Amino acid sequence: MSIYCPYCDSTRVSRAVQPTASEQHNTSSLSSAASFATIGASLSKTVPLGISPLFGGIAGAVVGSVLGGVFSDPEPKRQARPVQCFQCDDCGKYFY
Template structure:
């Protein structure tokens, strides 16, 4: 099946695929680090080592990030791009 550009009607068309879920992993790491910081700060007020509090916070942050982060899925968008005029279309 030949796809033609709807703008210039050229036959030189390619499919472009874009992933839009790549930031989910970075947000999970940031969540884990922020929970580790909160755990270390909280452990200073308790009779627990800040190292233990930081590790516990990182574990809790990682678990919460996994549970609530699994709802966001990676979406893949594909469109076509004309090599003649440069226009993108779906």
């Protein structure tokens, strides 16, 4: 029995697991820590307090990671089961 792709009528089809939204990683906390590190380093350069830009960057990264952890949306505890489906080897589209 051959399985045909409903999009391009190809017979080159393989079983696949369709990626779900829960498999995508959240990088907002890393980006907020990096942006706060940049802000901390630039502030320590401009404000004449005698603080090294290295320490300003480290302090900014710590503040950014703490604020990112506090204000980020909680991850859902329930994980969705992966969806078994087919993927066309020619057009790359998923179908059931």
